[in-house]
Amino acid sequence: MPLYEYTCRKCGHSFEALVSARATATAVECPTCESADLEQLISLPAQGKVTDGPATNCSGTGPPCGAPWCGRKG
Numbered sequence: 001m002p003l004y005e006y007t008c009r010k011c012g013h014s015f016e017a018l019v020s021a022r023a024t025a026t027a028v029e030c031p032t033c034e035s036a037d038l039e040q041l042i043s044l045p046a047q048g049k050v051t052d053g054p055a056t057n058c059s060g061t062g063p064p065c066g067a068p069w070c071g072r073k074g
Contacts (some may be wrong), residue, residue: 001018001019001020001021002018002019002021003016003017003018003019003043004016004017004018004019004028004040004041004043005040005041005043006028006030006038006039006040006041007038007039007041008030008032008033008035008037008038008039009035009037009038009039010030010033010035010037011030011032011033011035013030013031013032013033014041015030015031015032
């Protein structure tokens with residue numbers, strides 16, 4: 001289920017809600033005042049995992065990846 005951000009037009013409360021694909025847009029209500037007069041906010045995608053190590057690949061331009069099938073040695 002996707003997580004959406006909303007702001008209530010009635011009381012101004014901002015909140016997040018998990019919304020089923022089967023649910024309609026009117027199924028979401030403000031948890032503070034129970035109003036259905038909401039504005040759906042545009043959310044940014046979650047940031048991917050960041051690693052501390054160097055980038056590796058099997059093409060020969062970087063350190064060996066370490067995969068058993070790689071065959072490259074450091």
